[in-house]
Amino acid sequence: SQQGEEDPQALSIQEGENATMNCSYKTSINNLQWYRQNSGRGLVHLILIRSNEREKHSGRLRVTLDTSKKSSSLLITASRAADTASYFCATDLYNFNKFYFGSGTKLNVKP
Amino acid sequence: DGGITQSPKYLFRKEGQNVTLSCEQNLNHDAMYWYRQDPGQGLRLIYYSQIVNDFQKGDIAEGYSVSREKKESFPLTVTSAQKNPTAFYLCASSIDPRGLYNEQFFGPGTRLTVL
Secondary structure (H helix, E strand, O other): OOOEEEEOOEEEEEOOOOEEEEEEEOOOOOEEEEEEEOOOOOEEEEEEEEOOOOEEEEOOEEEEEEOOOOEEEEEEOOOOHHHOEEEEEEEEOOOOOOEEEOOOEEEEEEO | OOOEEEEOOEEEEOOOOOEEEEEEEOOOOOEEEEEEEOOOOOEEEEEEEEEOOEEEEOOOOOOEEEOOOEOOEOOEEEOOOOOOOOEEEEEEEEOOOOOOOOOOEEOOOEEEEEO
């Protein structure tokens, strides 16, 4: 089974609303990353949060990490139609060099 | 312009054929990765390389092969042994071969279809 899993699988909101996506994982990690993928394209790195950090901001993005619950959340504030994409979390296995991606949350922001 | 390029964008393969997907980066990154993505799913690691002339199997390496003769290049061959190769293939690189505290840069992908 995969290391990271996102929830919900799909999310549809109106422009201007906030979008929250969650990621759960199973083992200890060094860091957790969030990526965005537009349909049929490669992934783009959004934000990296280290295991000793609890919250990180980047523009309209806010990521939290709770290592005791093995979970992370990505909040996109004041969403725009251009935010429509799939969002993936990626985790490493502690002391390994591989990343594990969840199956993603498909976000649709309606104008 | 620095980045990762993949070619071709679309590739069609007949049953029993081997095909090679190209991945080139000019970011001077040591680590490179190949992932497979099936519709509506996440990425699964096929192979990764931390340094020239060395590579490791990922979670779904069967039916695939790679080489890393140059730092800039990490081609993936999909062999006839891969029973269900139709998928979207993504190449990525990262600066830190230990995979710690670093982001991966992705290419635009190659969509492979078996006819």
